[in-house]
Amino acid sequence: MRILITGGAGYIGSHVVHDLLERNYEILVCDNFSTGNKKNIVKHEHYKLIEGDFRDPDILNAIIDFKPKVVFHFAASKAAGESMINPIKYSNNNIRGTLFLLEKMIENEIQYFIFSSSAAVYGEPEYLPIDENHPRNPTNYYGFTKKVIEDNLEWLSKLTDLKYASLRYFNAAGYDIKGRVLGLENQPQNLLPIVMETLIGERQEMEIFGNDYPTPDGTCIRDYIHVNDLSNAHLLAMDYIIKNHANIVVNLGSEKGISVMEMIQTAEELTKKKLNYRIGQRRAGDAAKLLASSKKAKELLKWNPLYSDVKTILLTMWSVYQKNYHILS
Ligand SMILES: NC(=O)c1ccc[n+]([C@@H]2O[C@H](COP(=O)([O-])OP(=O)(O)OC[C@H]3O[C@@H](n4cnc5c(N)ncnc54)[C@H](O)[C@@H]3O)[C@@H](O)[C@H]2O)c1
Known part of the structure; x- marks a missing residue:
């Protein structure tokens, strides 16, 4: 086909x-x-x-x-x-x-x-x-x-x-668990590639857009x-x-909510690196919390997400960033 x-x-x-x-x-x-x-x-x-x-x-x-x-x-x-x-x-x-x-x-x-x-x-x-x-x-x-x-x-x-x-x-x-994909995103606008670029030293620091949302740690929760x-x-x-x-x-979606701060702290723990961030203003249009129901995909497609835990997401990304920047783990 x-x-x-x-x-x-x-x-x-x-x-x-x-x-x-x-x-x-x-x-x-x-x-x-x-x-x-x-x-x-x-x-x-x-x-x-x-x-x-x-x-x-x-x-x-x-x-x-x-x-x-x-x-x-x-x-x-x-x-x-x-x-x-x-x-x-x-x-x-x-x-x-x-x-x-x-x-x-x-x-x-x-x-x-x-x-x-x-x-x-x-x-x-x-x-x-x-x-x-x-x-x-x-x-x-x-x-x-x-x-x-x-x-x-x-x-x-x-x-x-x-x-x-x-x-x-x-x-x-995340990145391919079998390691088949190595191309990084160019000029990413989303959180995780920016976290990776900051950890690897490509960026001096990153900004968190608001820490006064009605969530447990004040940062936005995403799926x-x-x-x-x-x-x-x-x-x-x-x-x-x-x-x-x-x-x-x-x-x-994974049906699990993770806050920006939780993501950053877990990334620091897993990579044993300190992430340089500062708290900035909220961005217009950012909801405090977004969370999917994926019940329909699970029922109709018999879909079962296997790799969407924070650790697998972060470690598969970190591995590809390290390879691109020639850092041996
Ligand atoms: N990444 C996410 O979290 C996310 C979330 C929701 C929806 N999406 C959608 O998923 C799709 C893929 O996203 P992605 O994260 O892989 O983005 P990406 O930017 O990495 O991939 C888009 C690809 O399309 C190519 N492209 C763009 N315009 C083109 C054109 N006119 N002709 C030929 N090639 C063109 C780009 O070079 C790039 O390789 C997009 O439609 C995006 O809107 C992504």
Whole structure:
């Protein structure tokens, strides 16, 4: 079976690529390396790469000519803060680009689409844990772009043969437990890569955005899901939509809340290093606590996250950062 993976040289896509290759599928990755890492290019007889932007009509035609049965669409711009400052970048890449891709898929009778959605579609939580029926009121433009695509998927799948999985990731974290992925995220905006960069000495210090939230230690609580658990859910979701010829919309989170301060303290303990941080102002739009209910994914997909404990998340990340910075453990 042939599978197209847009953004397959990025953080999550590169993990999924390895798991799909283990199943012996023929993979075509399309990546423009805007945030992807060349270290994530795989040498394998069933792996091909088209380097370029999937919005470019020639590239789009070339990836559709591959005649994939399934498309995994990871390529997107993903920094919520940036989306509020430069919305055009996000409307173009995340909305228009994805719609072009879907139009081409439908024209060419490619039926199965796996979409990287986000917990950002929910916005400020009205109750916890957040299940899939929670209202979607994104508080940033990035979350809105994901919601627009979800709404289009719902319509298009009613009107055409398209079937999709919309996977609402909470905070993706960790690195491949088998050590197959070594490419670091470029200019990361999320907590854990910043913790790692600070521990490794790439950054002088890091900032904690507020310690006066109504949580036990005053810092924000988030739900972190290990990237191997995420990857596994993608394969299960693909099997599900093909087997049942049906759509699925699910949260993917660990259902465990960890505060920023707990994460920092555990990182210090595990790496035996002191992390240089300072407490800054709250960021607009940050909820005190976000927590997923992943009951639906567990029931429908028989998904069982195995690696999403804090220790595995931090140690798999630390190992990859050490390798990149040539530090022997
Ligand atoms: N990382 C998270 O915690 C998280 C949470 C929720 C949702 N998501 C979504 O998951 C997907 C993957 O996220 P990630 O963390 O792996 O991000 P990433 O930035 O590491 O990966 C995105 C990849 O897509 C490529 N890309 C971007 N625009 C492209 C274009 N127009 N043409 C070709 N390639 C392009 C980038 O070079 C990169 O390799 C994104 O859609 C993101 O919005 C991520």
